[in-house]
Amino acid sequence: MSATTIRAPRGTLDLLGPAAAAHERVRARAAALFASAGYEQVETPIFEATELFVRGVGEATDIVEKEMYTFEDGSGRSLTLRPEGTAPVCRAYIEHGMHKRPAPVKLWYWGPFFRYERAQSGRYRQFFQVGAEAFGSADPALDAELIALLVSLAQELDVRGVTLRIASLGTSESRAAYREELRAFLRAHETELAPEVRARIDANPLRAFDAKDARTAAVMARAPLLLDRLSAADAEHFAAVRELLGEAHIAFEIDPRLVRGLDYYTRTVFELSSSELGAQSGVGGGGRYDRLIEQLGGPPTPAIGFAAGIERLLLASSAQPAAAALAPAxxxxxxxxxxxxxxxxxxxxxxxxxxxxxxxxxxxxxxxxxxxxxxxxxxxxxxxxxxxxxxxxxxxxxxxxxxxxxxxxxxxxxxxxxxx
RNA sequence: GUGGGCGUAGCUCAGCUGGUAGAGCUCCUGGUUGUGGUCCAGGCGGUCGGGGGUUCGAGUCCCCUCGCUCACCCCA
CATH class of the missing domain: 3.40.50.800 (Anticodon-binding domain)
Known part of the structure; x- marks a missing residue:
């Protein structure tokens, strides 16, 4: 291969025979699963107004700060290759007046997404996600339904070494108050913390829980937990979700440190990971976002959703990819x-x-x-x-x-x- | 953006303390003037990722650079 040969851009992949068939298999299984649960498919554009993600995902997130593929079209509009699926689906929900439909409105999607990051195992600049979103109900049964669907999807695809972790973030108000409490706690123990943790006290204090450093871990064992700061209503909601999952025999762990990176989450958050994966062990995850529709200009509408990475589902799946049979008769x-x-x-x-x-x-x-x-x-x-x-x-x-x-x-x- | 590992034929790889590039597989052709699988023979295919340096001589040593990959950060 000579130096001038054009290659696929960094972090992108050509899906040849067996790989393309594997993707198609995941899509087909997901389509059948979602259809059986009454979810309607939506296909939103690959690019959207940049503003949608800035407002929807959150200005202070890594995605918006450094990972978006943003460009101007011929008339100077700022557009962005979609980095995630929830904001676009919400935009479509609002744009098409779906709040007038009988609740809950249940949608699923599939397709490529784009984030400007360094690629590594299970992480690409163009990657595929399948996801579901449900609007119009704050009932914990809906939380349990989305979680159950993610678990079922993984089972359908023979994903190995699966762990489901759940938590509740409460409202954005109680989370903000907790974050301040945690910052104060960290500052009080600053000398015992690893340098990189110390540097993140302002930006992302919650990451301190993930530190591998032994002294930091010892400090964090005594740190206040967000789960203990939930309002009565939020705690009750979370308890109901746990009960529903338990009754359905869906195994889960409560992870008080589970904090999903996007700003819009409220109350229930969840993540499915696999021990078969490398550093990027998350197969899929999601949560409730009861304020997002309103923030994007729609009527106040509780909602919840999740997304799963196709490449990661496949990496963690025991099914071997096989090319489609093309033998002619x-x-x-x-x-x-x-x-x-x-x-x-x-x-x-x-x-x-x-x-x-x-x-x-x-x-x-x-x-x-x-x-x-x-x-x-x-x-x-x-x-x-x-x-x-x-x-x-x-x-x-x-x-x-x-x-x-x-x-x-x-x-x-x-x-x-x-x-x- | 930062760090580790790795870049030799389409693929998988060999190449010794520097001596002027190989194998297997694939593909094409012939053996069989019109008939597959096995076998035999031949062929196509490399600026050894790129550039510079050291040397009589560099795939091999040194520097830079690009790419791939894994990890950090963060996430699907």
Missing amino acids: LYIAFGAGEPQGAERTRAFALWQEALAAGIAAQIELCGRSLKRALAHADRLGAPYVAILTGQQLALRDMRAGEQRQCSVRELLAAISGGER
Whole structure:
């Protein structure tokens, strides 16, 4: 590969045969699962007004601060390749007046997303997500439903080493108050903290819980927890979600340190991870966002959703990818005994007739000799080969190694009837 | 943005203390003047990621750079 060869942009991937089939399999399983639960598919644009993500995802998030693919179109509008799916689906919900529909409005989506990050295992600049969003109800049963769907999706796809963690963030007010309390706690113990934790006290104090440093961990074991600062109503909501999951025998852990990175979450948050993955172990996650629709200009509407990464589902899945079977039922070869490719012309007509008759057929397209054409047909796995030589037509049974002269009609009938 | 590892044929890789690039697989052709699988023979295919330096001589040593990859940050 020479230096001037153009490659796929960093962090992007060509999905060849088996990989493309694997993606399609995930999409099909997800589509069936969501349909069975009454979710309607939505396809929103790949790019949106930049403002949607700034307002929806949150100005202070990593996504908005440094990960967006933002560009201006011909008339100077600022557009952004979608970095996540919730804000666009919310925009569509508002734009199409879906709050007038009977609640809850349940939607699912699938497609590529874009974030400008350094790629690593399970993380790409263009990645695929499947997700679901449900609007119009604050009932804990809806929380439990979304969590159950994410778990089912992982099960459907044979994802190994799965752990479900849940938590509640409460309202944004109680979270803000808690964050201040935690900052004060961290400052009081500043000398015992690892330098990188100390540097993040203002920006992201909650990350201190993840520090691997032993002294920091000892401090954090005594730190106040957000779960203990929940309002009575939020605590009751969280308890109801836990009870529903328990009754449904969905295994989960309560993780008081689970804090999803996007600003819009309220109350229930959850994440499904897999031990089969590398550093990026999250397979999917989501949470409730009861204020987002309002923030985006819609009527006050409670809502909850989740997204799962296709690449990560696949990495953690035990199912082996297999390419789609492309073996033709009929391969059409021909001799070269007549001038101006007359045999090829008849072969081409036969190919068209075969396709019209519903037979998966391929024709020799590289001018191979009959010997090489048969070798090629064999490699493709074609059970039958039609051989045109002069005015003669023969049908060869590749498995039996026998062939006989026949008419076009007989040939098509033999293959249509003799299929597995 | 930062750090580690790795860049030799389409793929998987070998290449010794520096001596002027190989194998297997794939693909194409012939052996079989019109017939597949096995076998045999031949062929296509590399600015050894790129640039500079040291040297009589660099795939090999040094520097820079680009790319891939894993990890940090953060997330799907």
